[in-house]
Amino acid sequence: MRKINVATGIALALAAPVIGAAPALADESRTYEGTVTEIVDGDSIRVSGIAGSVRLIGVHAPHPGGCYWEESKNFAADQLLGRGVTLRTDSVNDQSDHRLFAYVYVDGELYNQKTIRQGYTRERSYGPDYELRSDFREAQRQAKAEDLGRWHDC
Numbered sequence: 001m002r003k004i005n006v007a008t009g010i011a012l013a014l015a016a017p018v019i020g021a022a023p024a025l026a027d028e029s030r031t032y033e034g035t036v037t038e039i040v041d042g043d044s045i046r047v048s049g050i051a052g053s054v055r056l057i058g059v060h061a062p063h064p065g066g067c068y069w070e071e072s073k074n075f076a077a078d079q080l081l082g083r084g085v086t087l088r089t090d091s092v093n094d095q096s097d098h099r100l101f102a103y104v105y106v107d108g109e110l111y112n113q114k115t116i117r118q119g120y121t122r123e124r125s126y127g128p129d130y131e132l133r134s135d136f137r138e139a140q141r142q143a144k145a146e147d148l149g150r151w152h153d154c
Contacts, residue, residue: 035083037081044056079115
C-alpha cells in the first residue's frame with residue numbers, strides 16, 4: 001500500500017480521465033486522509049481535500065425516499081460527519097465518474113463493513129469483484145439472519 005498526499009491524489013484524480021489510469025498504480029491501493037464534510041447519502045460522502053464525492057466500495061444504500069434511506073443517511077452522519085477518516089482505494093475499484101471509490105476507516109474501523117453488518121446498507125459490487133467482497137457478503141448474511149435494520153423494516 002502506498003500513501004499519497006492529498007494534492008497528489010487530486011492531481012491524479014483530475015488527470016486520470018484525460019490520460020487514463022496511471023499504469024504504475026494499476027495494481028496498488030492508495031490512501032488519503034481527510035475530514036468528512038458532507039453526507040451525500042448512506043453510501044457517498046464528501047471529504048476535505050478530495051475533489052468530488054467518495055463512493056464507499058461494496059456498499060449500496062437505499063435511494064432518497066426509499067425504505068430505510070433516512071436511517072442509512074443518519075447513521076452515516078452519526079458515524080462519519082466531522083470525523084477524520086482514512087480512505088483506501090481498491091486495486092480493482094478506484095475511480096469513476098469523477099468520484100473516488102474507497103474503503104473508509106474511522107479510528108481504524110472499516111465503516112463500509114460496519115454499515116452493512118448493522119443493516120443500514122447492503123453489499124453491492126460495481127464492476128469487478130473488490131478485495132473485501134466475501135467479508136462484506138458475510139456481514140450482510142449476518143445482518144439478514146439477525147433481522148437488523150433494513151432487513152427487518154423493508
